[in-house]
Amino acid sequence: MLKNGKFFVPPPKDGSDLKELFKQLAAAGAGRPLGNDGFPAGPWTPELLSEAISQIDSNRTGVDLRTVQLWFQENEKGISTANIRWLARIFGCDDPVATGEWQMELSAAQSRLVAKRRDLKKAGSSAPPLASDPAHTISVDIETKIPAGLTDDARANLPVQRFSLAERSEALFSRGSPLNLPASAFAGATALGFLSYIMGIHNATFVRADGLAKQVGFLWAPNWTLLFMVFLPLFFTFVRELLVFWKHEGRFQIVAQVDRMESDHAWARNVEGSSYTYWSVFLICVLFAGLVQWIGVCLIPLINRGSNYAVDWGKLSIVRPEVISVWEEVVFTGIAYLYMCLCFYLFFAGLILLYTVAYDLWKIGETSEKQQKTDDRQEIDEVRLRVIRGTFRCTVLGVLIAICMKAQSSYLTSASENIVAWLVSDMSSVFHGPNMASQGIGYRMPTHYSSLLIAVSACFVFLFASFRLGAGSRFRAPLWKMSAVVGLLVAGYLLIGALAGFSILLSVAILFAIYGLIDPGFGWERATELGNQHVS
Secondary structure: OEEOOEEOOOOOOOOOOHHHHHHHHHHHOOOOEEOOOOOEOOOOOHHHHHHHHHOOOOOOOOOOHHHHHHHHOOOOOOOOHHHHHHHHHHHOOOOHHHHHHHHHHHHHHHHHHHHHHHHHHHOOOOOOOOOOOHHHHHOOOOOOOOOOOOOOHHHOOOOOOOOOHHHHHHHHHHOOOOOHHHHHHHHHHHHHHHHHHHHOOOOOEEEOOOOOEEEOOHHHOOOOOHHHHHHHHHHHHHHHHHHHHHHHHHHHHHOOOOOHHHHHHHHHHHHHOOHHHHHHHHHHHHHHHHHHHHHHHHHHHHHHOOOOEOOOHHHHHHHOOOOOOHHHHHHHHHHHHHHHHHHHHHHHHHHHHHHHHHHHHHHHHHHHHHOOOHHHHHHHHHHHHHHHHHHHHHHHHHHHHHHHHHHHHHHHOOOOOOHHHHHHHHHHHHHHOOOHHHOOOOOEOHHHHHHHHHHHHHHHHHHHHHHHHHOOOOOHHHHHHHHHHHHHHHHHHHOOOOOOOHHHHHHHHHHHHHHHHHOOOOOHHHHHHHHHHHHO
């Protein structure tokens, strides 16, 4: 039978299950265009069927070839609801009535397949357990237990216990309570603070060779207090908020034709695609930023009773052994650096996830814009603004983290009693001229390098999101304001300790940054709403 230039086979309604019915239709070439001689072009192959489904206009994400290959195999897998819809379009030859008939027939065949395998299970068959409700089983893939986040039938042949660092890292941000990660970071910093108080290094000074009594207590170090108690928990909160929005709302606003299983599968592929990046960051954070840095900066100086590094709470036993012993400090610094390297791995994992969200949105937006749908473009712009705002907040927090690290490192080399006095004396130097407190001593400062990596990484993600999502959009004004704040923060970071009066610029940048965290649009949404009201 011919329909729309294709070979049409009407639904047989013979009680076949889905596997039997699909095998017959694939062999007959149902839905394939007729050849030049007017005869069917031949049977379907996985490659041909996958290509045909991906060419359907309303199917923006296509279908994975591995998924289609599973349909042709003798296995325990059914077909997801979304893919049944595309198969009905193929077998119905793009005729609305025929497509509806085939969708009902394929769904009924899916139910019969479920019922048949349930009966085999009850009879003692070794078939894997299936859902007890056929209607529910139609709405989800018939599959064995597979790793969380990989719900499409194309992933069903993966090992159940396969460990994926990328997937586990993404799950830490997107699953469970929104308080889990922020509270864990805050609790770890709080525990270290209590431990430093017990050991007596929370508020400690030592007298330098030039006679200056310098404060090096643990609780006076912003890179261990403000960083892990305020900025990092906020960073985790904003990353999770944006990630959950994109996975459960944003993606469905743009790709409305794809059901949740298909969307989760596509997102899982994107996350898994960065697997090597996650492993690289993990190794760098744990081995180099954690273990190697602890050995070089803390362990060796403590054992040798001296080094070219400035004295801080981690090396206090060198100058004040009556306060804390060497081995007590070895244990404490080891715990602190382990906590630090794990936190910074999660920080970089959050940046990778932000990049993945921006990249995913950019690719989907390009596909939608090619179809020239005005409603879709408006929805994409709204989602883009939400993603850029979230990325901006995380970038600001990333640069603030870098500022805490560099400020503490610069203070330790200065001639000030504590970090507050150092900042105040720097401000006053603009009006009263340079003073001795602003002059530093030539110690090694590895934190300058690590803080620069953090600032550059955070800014890279923001720049990527801005260029890919903000080009040609209607929200250029807030984007320019966000970029200006990030640029001001970076300038303040770079000038720390470089010239007298840097703290004034840094203070102004931090004030703008705090306002940006509260209102990342800088009043643009309210102005737009007022403008729309005046127009109406």
